[in-house]
Amino acid sequence: MHLESLKYFREVASEKSISKVAKKSHISQSALSQLIQKLEEDFGxxxxxxxNKGVELTEMGEIVLKYSNNIIRNYETMVEELETTVKQYNKVRINGTWALVTYSxxxxxxxxxxxxxxxxxxxxxxTKEDTITDVQNDICDFGVVNGNISKEHDLFxxxxxxxKIVLIAPGKYNxxxxxxxxxxxxxxxxxxxxNNHISNNLKKELKNIDKDLDDLNIIFNVATDGxxxxxxxxxxxxxxxxxxxIKHELYEKTVKVIEIEDVSLDDEIYLISKKFNKLTKAQRESIEYFMEIGQKSFC
Incomplete structure (x- = not known):
């Protein structure tokens, strides 16, 4: 199996068209068809x-597509690490939740x-789940996530x-x-x-009063804290x-914090990585200093 063929297969699956991918990649349609056919022969x-309408994935094609993303990402990460080693500098890749990466x-x-x-x-x-997977697969070197990490992941x-999680309302809300x-x-x-960790903690608190998220008047869901x-x-x-x-919004008084009596949705923040004996010197140094300066150095 050639990685290039796998990349073409992924593009064809996305575009649902061999001709579109061939045109975009500046190769002939017949050449691309042969590459895909060779890939099918390799897998059996x-x-x-x-x-005439294009192409659709078979059940086996769905499986290949599912794993192709990680295969390609791992390959590209491997090549990147080889190149950075040759250039004699150390790159440390860090994953974090959207809020932590943006503000802390x-x-x-x-x-x-x-x-x-x-x-x-x-x-x-x-996300927390993707960060765990990326640390395990060496896509990132360490992550900063919310909530406990299962021991079965075998991570440091x-x-x-x-x-700190707070409830906010519009600044002039009654x-x-x-x-x-x-x-x-x-x-x-x-x-x-x-923010699944916030929703999960809220569910637990609501359960204590025989309520659930469905009992709330959730008018819509959005993708980011912004x-x-x-x-x-x-x-x-x-x-x-x-x-x-929300520090800026509080200063501008466009939002205000509302206290909920006897309820806390605050969540633990964990640094996660592979075991130290599997890390490079640059990774270990960065993690150890992070642990030393801790949350007091958050923005």
């Missing part, structure tokens, strides 16, 4: 159903860079501190500064799809967000 299965981690990475100026750092926003974990959890059912709510803040600032409802993400 038909991967595409061809018709840049200051930490800045301080680590100052201590180790010869290291190169790359900071990427990712270090508790950095807590992420709502008491302190409410009970059951009072949430009286207000419109906005939820963030990327979209949540904009929606709240525009007066569309209440939302739970990391405190670090």
């Amino acid at each position: 299965y038909k991967l595409l159903n061809r018709s 981690l840049p200051c930490v990475i800045y301080k680590i860079k100052k201590k180790y100026p010869n290291h190169q750092y790359e900071l990427i926003a990712s 974990t270090y508790a950095i501190g807590k992420e 709502i008491p500064d302190k409410i009970k959890l059951e009072d949430l059912t009286k207000y419109d709510m906005i939820m963030c799809n990327s 979209a949540v803040k904009l929606a709240v600032s525009n007066g569309y409802g209440l939302a739970f967000v990391p405190y670090e993400s």
Whole structure:
């Protein structure tokens, strides 16, 4: 199997057309068809159903596509590591949740860079699940995530501190500064799809009062904390967000924090990586200094 053929297969699966990919890649349609056919022969299965309307993945094709992304990413990461080694500098790749990458981690990475100026750092926003997978597959070198990490992942974990989660309302919203959890059912709510840890913790608290997320008036879900803040600032409802993400809005008084009586959605923040004996010197140095300066260096 040639990696180039796998890349072409992935593009064809995305475009649902051999001719479109051939034209975009500046190769003949017959040459591309032969590459895909050779890939099918290598696997021993038909991967595409061809018709006048284009192509569709077979069941076996779906399986190949599922694994091709990781294969290609691992290959590209391997090539990148080889190239960086030749260039004699050390690149450290870090994953974190969107809120941490946007609001908290840049200051930490800045301080680590100052201590180790010869290291190169790359900071990427990712989900907790993808970060765990990326650490295991050497796509990233370490991650910063919310919530406990199962021992079955066999990773090094270090508790950095807590992420403070707050309920926010529009700055001029008519709502008491302190409410009970059951009072949430009286207000419109906005939820963030990327903050599963907040939703999970909220579910646990609601369960204590025999309620569920379905009992809340969730008017819509959005993709990022930025979209949540904009929606709240525009007066569309209440939302739970990391405190670090709303410092500017609090200063501008476009939002305000509402306390919930006897409820905390704060979540542990963990640094995760492979075991230290599997890390490079640059990775170990960066992680150890991160652990030393900790949450006090967050922005």
